[in-house]
Amino acid sequence: SAVISQKPSRDICQRGTSLTIQCQVDSQVTMMFWYRQQPGQSLTLIATANQGSEATYESGFVIDKFPISRPNLTFSTLTVSNMSPEDSSIYLCSAAGANEKLFFGSGTQLSVL
Amino acid sequence: SQQGEEDPQALSIQEGENATMNCSYKTSINNLQWYRQNSGRGLVHLILIRSNEREKHSGRLRVTLDTSKKSSSLLITASRAADTASYFCATGNSGAGSYQLTFGKGTKLSVIP
Numbered sequence: 001s002a003v004i005s006q007k008p009s010r011d012i013c014q015r016g017t018s019l020t021i022q023c024q025v026d027s028q029v030t031m032m033f034w035y036r037q038q039p040g041q042s043l044t045l046i047a048t049a050n051q052g053s054e055a056t057y058e059s060g061f062v063i064d065k066f067p068i069s070r071p072n073l074t075f076s077t078l079t080v081s082n083m084s085p086e087d088s089s090i091y092l093c094s095a096a097g098a099n100e101k102l103f104f105g106s107g108t109q110l111s112v113l
Numbered sequence: 114s115q116q117g118e119e120d121p122q123a124l125s126i127q128e129g130e131n132a133t134m135n136c137s138y139k140t141s142i143n144n145l146q147w148y149r150q151n152s153g154r155g156l157v158h159l160i161l162i163r164s165n166e167r168e169k170h171s172g173r174l175r176v177t178l179d180t181s182k183k184s185s186s187l188l189i190t191a192s193r194a195a196d197t198a199s200y201f202c203a204t205g206n207s208g209a210g211s212y213q214l215t216f217g218k219g220t221k222l223s224v225i226p
Contacts, residue, residue: 004155031212042201043156043216092155096212100144100205104155 006105
């Protein structure tokens with residue numbers, strides 16, 4: 001299993017600013033994922049982050065809005081750019097473990113005023 | 114697009130009772146997984162069942178899968194207050210990447226001591 005440290009755990013931001021969320025895994029993992037979860041809702045995949053290549057974004061998410069870095073096999077960041085109140089959500093990073101299981105960080109609760 | 118739909122949306126039971134949650138999905142799957150999310154936390158993997166399996170056990174958890182009906186159920190026996198959480202099913206879809214999971218909206222379980 002993998003232990004994932006995600007920070008910040010929560011933040012309150014002003015409209016128009018950007019926030020970078022960091023995710024550190026305690027072991028090397030090939031694939032990492034970033035999800036968004038709105039209150040009481042399902043998880044929506046934002047993008048897949050592989051080391052050494054550009055992130056792959058899902059429909060409705062673009063690199064300019066959600067730039068992702070994956071500098072090595074244990075770390076990734078997601079930036080939420082030019083924020084608006086509609087970006088208020090929980091953002092979750094996850095890593096692919098053995099046998100198609102996912103391990104998750106504890107999430108970042110973002111509120112945009 | 115959303116794949117899994119959990120039912121019920123919310124469930125409240127007394128400690129010691131069994132809790133059953135259902136998940137329906139629409140397309141062919143490779144596997145179906147159940148995750149638990151405690152309030153304000155990340156998701157924790159509980160159990161994975163493959164499309165060629167019909168039933169799987171793990172401790173107090175029992176999962177069934179009926180691919181003809183495109184449905185799965187999660188049974189938690191002898192529930193405890195610590196089982197209070199949201200439970201999500203996630204499908205690994207045929208033809209998608211191994212770790213591309215589609216999550217349902219979840220069932221919020223409350224276990225009353």
